[in-house]
Amino acid sequence: MDAVDQLIVHLRESVPITSEEAGSIRKHCSVVELGRRDVLLFAGETSKHMRFISKGCLRAYYMDAEAKEHVVQFGIVGWWINDLYSYLTQTPAKQFVQALEPSVVVQLQRDTLNQLFHEITALERFFRLKFEKAYVAFQERTMDAMSKTAEQRYLEFRFKYRAIEQRVPQYMVASYLGITPEFLSSLRKNIP
Amino acid sequence: MDAVDQLIVHLRESVPITSEEAGSIRKHCSVVELGRRDVLLFAGETSKHMRFISKGCLRAYYMDAEAKEHVVQFGIVGWWINDLYSYLTQTPAKQFVQALEPSVVVQLQRDTLNQLFHEITALERFFRLKFEKAYVAFQERTMDAMSKTAEQRYLEFRFKYRAIEQRVPQYMVASYLGITPEFLSSLRKNIP
DNA sequence: GCTCTTTCTTAAGGTACCTTAAGATTCATC
DNA sequence: GATGAATCTTAAGGTACCTTAAGAAAGAGC
Numbered sequence: 001m002d003a004v005d006q007l008i009v010h011l012r013e014s015v016p017i018t019s020e021e022a023g024s025i026r027k028h029c030s031v032v033e034l035g036r037r038d039v040l041l042f043a044g045e046t047s048k049h050m051r052f053i054s055k056g057c058l059r060a061y062y063m064d065a066e067a068k069e070h071v072v073q074f075g076i077v078g079w080w081i082n083d084l085y086s087y088l089t090q091t092p093a094k095q096f097v098q099a100l101e102p103s104v105v106v107q108l109q110r111d112t113l114n115q116l117f118h119e120i121t122a123l124e125r126f127f128r129l130k131f132e133k134a135y136v137a138f139q140e141r142t143m144d145a146m147s148k149t150a151e152q153r154y155l156e157f158r159f160k161y162r163a164i165e166q167r168v169p170q171y172m173v174a175s176y177l178g179i180t181p182e183f184l185s186s187l188r189k190n191i192p
Numbered sequence: 193m194d195a196v197d198q199l200i201v202h203l204r205e206s207v208p209i210t211s212e213e214a215g216s217i218r219k220h221c222s223v224v225e226l227g228r229r230d231v232l233l234f235a236g237e238t239s240k241h242m243r244f245i246s247k248g249c250l251r252a253y254y255m256d257a258e259a260k261e262h263v264v265q266f267g268i269v270g271w272w273i274n275d276l277y278s279y280l281t282q283t284p285a286k287q288f289v290q291a292l293e294p295s296v297v298v299q300l301q302r303d304t305l306n307q308l309f310h311e312i313t314a315l316e317r318f319f320r321l322k323f324e325k326a327y328v329a330f331q332e333r334t335m336d337a338m339s340k341t342a343e344q345r346y347l348e349f350r351f352k353y354r355a356i357e358q359r360v361p362q363y364m365v366a367s368y369l370g371i372t373p374e375f376l377s378s379l380r381k382n383i384p
Numbered sequence: 385g386c387t388c389t390t391t392c393t394t395a396a397g398g399t400a401c402c403t404t405a406a407g408a409t410t411c412a413t414c
Numbered sequence: 415g416a417t418g419a420a421t422c423t424t425a426a427g428g429t430a431c432c433t434t435a436a437g438a439a440a441g442a443g444c
Contacts, residue, residue, distance in 0.1 A: 146370035
């Protein structure tokens with residue numbers, strides 16, 4: 001099964017797609033292979049694609065005014081990754097999208113995707129559902145960041161994203177959680 | 193212009209709606225009037241409606257394990273307000289939705305809305321776009337909560353939501369920003 | 385398997401923000 | 415316009431998390 005097949009299977013987990021429609025989608029996909037630490041989207045560029053991960057592991061991160069990196073999102077096979085703000089508003093990205101290991105990404109160009117929404121209603125439904133879930137997940141994360149301690153957030157991260165915790169450096173996990181690597185290290189010492 | 197007309201106008205700002213479609217939407221709307229401090233959705237209930245504010249001011253908030261309130265969202269005329277997690281997953285709400293002043297809300301029932309999506313493609317598009325924007329706004333808020341100081345966040349809140357800051361109690365603004373009212377008070381002292 | 389780089393840990397001193405508690409002010413309702 | 419309730423301020427002491435710096439461990443590339 002190639003990368004695009006994986007995407008079609010992924011879509012079909014949420015919405016029905018006929019094989020004709022699948023063919024039409026397939027035509028508009030491009031596949032990108034990335035090496036460890038390769039950057040797929042640079043801050044300053046405008047994001048022109050939706051990006052589906054078919055192999056590997058990537059992160060989206062931004063640099064703040066003091067040149068510190070903040071991880072916004074990790075992604076592994078079956079996830080989407082992007083600077084959505086840039087993609088949706090067509091303004092320069094604030095985030096970088098970078099492969100953390102050799103990876104394969106399927107890209108759907110924005111204009112063609114918006115056209116496909118008119119042809120394939122199910123596809124538009126897929127993205128509505130996707131954004132609903134993404135919104136809800138982010139809301140939970142924001143609330144957690146405000147009302148829970150770093151230790152609680154770390155434990156929940158470990159529970160929820162065990163697969164990810166095991167393949168990315170700890171200082172990136174710390175960054176995702178909004179704490180320093182030193183503090184994460186000291187938290188870990190006090191946890192079974 | 194009545195409350196439902198306002199909703200139709202609001203939809204038409206993003207997507208085209210024929211007058212037939214408008215009639216069909218109108219049929220499925222219900223209008224709720226609320227007094228100051230009335231609660232529209234209680235934590236524990238399952239949210240069955242999308243809710244559009246046509247007058248007044250509301251907030252969504254939850255109570256954490258220590259019975260502290262955390263404001264998730266404010267809303268004024270032209271905004272939507274809900275516990276979206278509950279609405280989307282049909283599980284008991286963690287949030288309360290409460291009027292902060294006498295308010296009018298238009299409600300669209302979930303099942304009928306999902307049926308309308310099949311009849312009126314533009315309506316589904318409207319909600320895809322809405323969730324995209326909501327997602328992006330929440331992402332920004334999460335990032336801000338992690339990389340900015342309370343003072344920066346307060347200044348940005350004041351700039352972005354001046355209309356809201358002026359009509360809700362300061363302790364709710366503090367809660368929204370993730371700080372105590374006492375600390376907000378001391379921040380304000382040091383700001384022009 | 386060696387070497388250089390990346391990542392992780394430890395520890396001491398510092399700061400942003402919290403907690404508690406009391407008094408001052410504004411607001412809703414009669 | 416009086417009165418009680420809601421909201422805001424002030425201040426002192428406390429804590430979660432940060433900064434800096436250095437050494438230890440693990441990993442990548444040859």
